[in-house]
Amino acid sequence: MTPARGRPREFDTEAALDAAMMVFWEHGYEATGVAQLCEAMGIAKQSMYDWVGDKRGLYLLAVERYYQERICGLGKMLSLEGSPIGNLWHCLHAMADYAKAPDCIGCLVTNAQSEFGTTDEELAKLTARVEAYIVDAFAGVLERAKAAHEIGAGIDCRAMGSALAVVRNGLMVAGRAGQSVESIDQTIAMIDTMLKVK
């Protein structure tokens, strides 16, 4: 811990990051202006530049925070005590409910993947890490469900986990695009059928 020197920062960095995250989440990277971000964070431009360097630095931190706060929350939900398949169901239906909401704006990470693809190497590494986490989370809960004989022994948990992660991206895009409630429900129903196989 380095000793504090000079005037301490006045604003709450976590709160500011949350505010920036929301703006990026809703509008994407390119369509968001620095002035817009600073207004949402309640700080002046220079404070932002002193803090995170530039707009891209703030975006990377926002995506990282989204990962830690939102995505990891999804992982936690899947790791709760009790029935693994119950946890998975709860998680899937939470995702579906979110995607069906009229004000759904999708997933920040999915949006980032769609906006940047692989053009920004550092961002791509970050989103790949998030994606891997999601795959692991799904695969893990499936493993536990299999161990508890809640799903068929023939299911390839890692494969299914990967597929669920891909489907999640599809659901997030569908939710952001305001796609029909039926499409989302029926996607969940398809997963339901899948889990009952073998």
Next chain:
Amino acid sequence: MTPARGRPREFDTEAALDAAMMVFWEHGYEATGVAQLCEAMGIAKQSMYDWVGDKRGLYLLAVERYYQERICGLGKMLSLEGSPIGNLWHCLHAMADYAKAPDCIGCLVTNAQSEFGTTDEELAKLTARVEAYIVDAFAGVLERAKAAHEIGAGIDCRAMGSALAVVRNGLMVAGRAGQSVESIDQTIAMIDTMLKVK
């Protein structure tokens, strides 16, 4: 057909639109500049403004063209003579191969949905129309497969079609983000399992 009056246009509008479509497809709307578009199209700025009004007008035309040229091609592929399930398989594997390619840039419509959500009403209507076409295409081939007893009678074709459309979005995001070959293959494998149910 209105009679031609004044100096005829020198450039090929379809070729220009194709060029613009490619640029939008790769970089998205906001990250693409008018100068960049005009250079790719091989015309001057004013020609573009005279032709389509503004950048957004060009984008809408590009998305529409993507729909007519690429998405409808997918529909045609599903409606070929011969085995419906074979057509579906061919289509799914073509999608997977595309998503697995290192230079995959996803789907322009999926990208548009992710970038704009529902904020641009006219664009949202257009992407919704595309999405409906895709659902119909998948549902249609499933209906024909069911009629030919290639899939189980218990499958809800419309529901399954909707789900496939959502999964397609997920695959396109995964492809653009350079996600692992395994994720994509396993998503296809999941659909495979689905189709063998009942």
Next chain:
DNA sequence: CGATCACTTGAACGATCGATCAGAAAACTA
């Protein structure tokens, strides 16, 4: 207390954005 360092503010930077103006050039109609 005085020195120092970091944070804050507001003005201002050059660059680039999408869009437009003015005028020359060209091909149609009559």
Next chain:
DNA sequence: TAGTTTTCTGATCGATCGTTCAAGTGATCG
């Protein structure tokens, strides 16, 4: 051919972009 209409080119517009400069403010340390 004369007149009309549109396209084309190149310069240029005001606005906004992300970023930085300059000065003032305030907390900490010797």
